[in-house]
Amino acid sequence: xxxxxxxxxxxxxxxxxxxxxxxxxxxxxxxxxxxxxxxxxxxxxxxxxxxxxxxxxxxxxxxxxxxxxxxxxxxxxxxxxxxxxxxxxxxxxxxxxxxxxxxxxxxxxxxxxxxxxxxxxxxxxxxxxxxxxxxxxxxxxxxxxxxxxxxxxxxxxxxxxxxxxxxxxxxxxxxxxxxxx
Amino acid sequence: xxxxxxxxxxxxxxxxxxxxxxxxxxxxxxxxxxxxxxxxxxxxxxxxxxxxxxxxxxxxxxxxxxxxxxxxxxxxxxxxxxxxxxxxxxxxxxxxxxxxxxxxxxxxxxxxxxxxxxxxxxxxxxxxxxxxxxxxxxxxxxxxxxxxxxxxxxxxxxxxxxxxxxxxxxxxxxxxxxxxxxxxxxxxxxxxxxxxxxxxxxxxxxxxxxxxxxxxxxxxxxxxxxxxxxxxxxxxxxxxxxxxxxxxxxxxxxxxxxxxxxxxxxxxxxxxxxxxxxxxxxxxxxxxxxxxxxxxxxxxxxxxxxxxxxxxxxxxxxxxxxxxxxxxxxxxxxxxxxxxxxxxxxxxxxxxxxxxxxxxxxxxxxxxxxxxxxxxx
Numbered sequence: 008x009x010x011x012x013x014x015x016x017x018x019x020x021x022x023x024x025x026x027x028x029x030x031x032x033x034x035x036x037x038x039x040x041x042x043x044x045x046x047x048x049x050x051x052x053x054x055x056x057x058x059x060x061x062x063x064x065x066x067x068x069x070x071x072x073x074x075x076x077x078x079x080x081x082x083x084x085x086x087x088x089x090x091x092x093x094x095x096x097x098x099x100x101x102x103x104x105x106x107x108x109x110x111x112x113x114x115x116x117x118x119x120x121x122x123x124x125x126x127x128x129x130x131x132x133x134x135x136x137x138x139x140x141x142x143x144x145x146x147x148x149x150x151x152x153x154x155x156x157x158x159x160x161x162x163x164x165x166x167x168x169x170x171x172x173x174x175x176x177x178x179x180x181x182x183x184x185x186x187x188x
Numbered sequence: 189x190x191x192x193x194x195x196x197x198x199x200x201x202x203x204x205x206x207x208x209x210x211x212x213x214x215x216x217x218x219x220x221x222x223x224x225x226x227x228x229x230x231x232x233x234x235x236x237x238x239x240x241x242x243x244x245x246x247x248x249x250x251x252x253x254x255x256x257x258x259x260x261x262x263x264x265x266x267x268x269x270x271x272x273x274x275x276x277x278x279x280x281x282x283x284x285x286x287x288x289x290x291x292x293x294x295x296x297x298x299x300x301x302x303x304x305x306x307x308x309x310x311x312x313x314x315x316x317x318x319x320x321x322x323x324x325x326x327x328x329x330x331x332x333x334x335x336x337x338x339x340x341x342x343x344x345x346x347x348x349x350x351x352x353x354x355x356x357x358x359x360x361x362x363x364x365x366x367x368x369x370x371x372x373x374x375x376x377x378x379x380x381x382x383x384x385x386x387x388x389x390x391x392x393x394x395x396x397x398x399x400x401x402x403x404x405x406x407x408x409x410x411x412x413x414x415x416x417x418x419x420x421x422x423x424x425x426x427x428x429x430x431x432x433x434x435x436x437x438x439x440x441x442x443x444x445x446x447x448x449x450x451x452x453x454x455x456x457x458x459x460x461x462x463x464x465x466x467x468x469x470x471x472x473x474x475x476x477x478x479x480x481x482x483x484x485x486x487x488x489x490x491x492x493x494x495x496x497x498x499x500x501x502x503x504x505x506x507x508x509x510x511x512x513x514x515x516x517x518x519x520x521x522x523x524x525x526x527x528x529x530x531x532x533x534x535x536x537x538x539x540x541x542x543x544x545x546x547x548x549x550x551x552x553x554x555x556x557x558x559x560x561x562x563x564x565x
Contacts, residue, residue: 029368033197036370045197045368049307070480071554072367072473 010067012151013074016141017059017091018083020049023138026164027081028060030142034152034160035064041152044072057087064151079149081141082108083123100148102141119148119187126179136176143180148188154181195372200365203335204294204358205230206373207342208266211381213292214240215263217254219247219273222306223362224296227268248273252280252293259289260417262384262408264346268294271313272303274320281355282321283419285442288397288406290349290384292342294358296365297472297523299549308549309362311472312524317357318501324439326446328453329357329501331471335369340379341498347382348453352445353403359500361523363473363551387413395424399437403445446502455498456507460486464493466564467515467539469508469532471500474521474552481557492561503531512536517564519544521552540564 014031016024028045036043044063050056061074076096081103082088088101088108095101097115105120112118121144127137139161146157158177165173198206204227208216216231232242241258245251251267258265269277274295284291297313299305313320317329328348332341342358349356385405387394396415398404407413416426421435429435446453460482461467470478475496485492495511497504508531512518518536520529521544529543544560546552 029197032368037195037197043197043370046363047366069369070476070483072363072476073551073553075553075555 010065011069011075012064013077013079014062014064014145014151015059015074015077015080015091015094016062016138017057017081017087019054019087020056020058021054022058022083023135024058024081024083025049025060027138027142028062030157030160030164031062031145031152032064033163034146034156035062038156038159039152041066042069044069046072057084057090059087059091079145079151081145083137083141084108085110088112102144102148104137121183121187126183127176130179131172131176133172136172139173139176140180140183143177144184144187145180147181147184195370197368198335198371199226199368200335200338200360201226201296202230203338203371204268204342204365205234207339208292208346209234209238210339210374210379211264211343211346212383213264213266213346214238215255215258215265216240216267217243217245217258217265218251218267218269219245221248221270221273223298223365224268224270224273224294226365227294227296231266248276249280252277252284252291255291256280256284256287256289259291260406260409262411264290264292264350266292266294268296270296270298270306271300271310274313274316278316278321282323282325284355285321285325285327286323286419286421287417288353288404288442289355289417290353290406291355292345292349292358293355294342297359297361299547305549307362309473309523309551310547310549311361311474311522312527312547313359314500314522314524314527317359324443326352326354326442327357327501328352328354328446328499329359330455330498331359331500332498333360333364333472333475333496335364335367336371337498338364339371339373343379343381344455347380350382350384351403352449352453353406354442354446357501361472361474396426397422397424397438399424399441402441402448450502450506453499453502454504454507456504457496457498458493459496460491460493461495461511462493463491464514465491465516466519466561467493467495467511467517468519468521468557468561469495469497469511469528470521471497471528474523477552477554478521478557480554481561484554484558485561490561490565500528503535505535508532508535509537512539515539517542519557519560521545521557521560523547523552
């Protein structure tokens with residue numbers, strides 16, 4: 008089990024949680040030297056509802072593609088946090104958007120809060136990059152992939168006109184996480 | 189010289205598109221349905237660029253019917269769907285079996301019955317893949333479990349369809365279809381691609397169901413070979429017959445052409461079975477859970493192993509029977525209420541057989557399989 012590093016990105020449909028999962032998997036397996044599997048679970052709606060993406064990262068071949076004991080989970084909404092936090096392992100990290108998640112679950116995991124969506128709005132003027140800020144936060148907090156790998160993965164998924172915006176979002180995540188450790 | 193292919197992160201359904209194109213598929217007809225839609229999307233983008241044709245039909249029946257037409261015109265043809273659509277396709281699936289039309293049908297299994305749980309995984313179409321269409325008929329179904337394997341097994345499905353002149357089903361669950369893993373697209377020539385046998389005789393000497401052949405070659409329509417195609421039992425020229433001898437021979441031949449080549453069609457992956465006392469038989473994403481569970485059991489000192497059929501139909505009778513003589517118990521986890529377990533029980537000569545089932549839209553996790561393994565210790 009210790010050979011697997013398990014991440015879960017959860018929020019509301021349309022918040023880019025699945026894209027965040029894909030980018031993390033690419034950072035690990037395409038721009039890094041690990042194996043990665045990304046899977047997802049979502050409802051019939053394309054907006055709203057609880058949505059989650061999971062990424063398993065390992066230096067070994069990955070069999071079971073779903074999370075079993077989560078090392079790091081992101082919760083962007085209260086609904087997703089309540090519904091999905093149960094698999095975070097003892098000593099794991101639960102990263103929450105502090106403006107959204109008011110009822111913080113208790114457990115033997117470490118809760119780290121940051122106003123992710125609000126920062127996307129106030130610092131960068133675009134709510135849509137909240138998921139990229141999250142990737143910066145998670146990369147800095149966990150070290151599961153390198154800064155270079157996550158940046159290469161983000162930039163390969165972004166249209167040219169938005170490269171700078173996404174670079175800034177990622178950097179905001181890196182910088183903000185340093186104060187949260 | 190083929191350049192080194194780059195590794196990329198790809199979704200299972202996208203890998204299915206790559207496999208179909210690698211195999212030379214030039215025609216797709218279907219009707220989109222979750223969780224198979226990415227296959228239709230991918231084919232609609234890619235086929236026009238290589239001179240192929242994509243058509244979205246009015247429904248799933250139209251989709252397979254058009255694919256049958258595409259194949260009769262000589263193109264390798266594909267249709268893809270999920271449970272509710274697979275139900276609709278059954279009539280034409282039987283038609284393709286009897287009329288001996290090569291065709292690949294992908295069924296990405298979601299929760300059922302009926303429209304059920306569109307975004308949730310299931311393995312409850314295992315028996316439908318074999319018995320969904322009425323009448324005795326040959327069935328070949330391949331069951332990949334990894335994204336890279338969806339590509340290679342889709343290529344194999346086309347090869348089997350063309351070689352044995354029969355529809356072949358690619359059967360996998362929503363988890364495998366929607367998950368993303370790093371894969372490499374094989375270089376041209378790296379995987380074997382079987383093309384349809386050419387007809388060498390003159391058009392006036394051609395019979396599409398010539399009983400002198402085990403598998404008569406199929407002439408493409410539009411090349412001067414005129415023949416009749418029907419879902420009725422037929423004579424060698426394709427026209428219907430009431431002659432019991434010809435009906436019986438025709439029905440036996442479509443079964444025999446598969447039964448005579450089981451060793452070429454069967455394909456299994458075996459892990460740790462050399463000294464196993466407890467075996468797991470599983471397919472698709474459940475086999476991935478099983479592999480994890482078997483490794484965990486081994487680390488606890490339990491001699492466990494995995495038999496993973498990549499050809500589910502025809503069922504690997506021989507492999508399961510042999511296995512059942514060597515192990516104490518066989519565990520069959522599957523995301524349904526007991527389908528493949530019936531086949532394992534049928535083939536099992538000695539070992540105790542235990543099913544592990546789940547139909548709540550959640551995967552069977554390794555813990556459930558480990559518990560089942562431990563129950564025999």
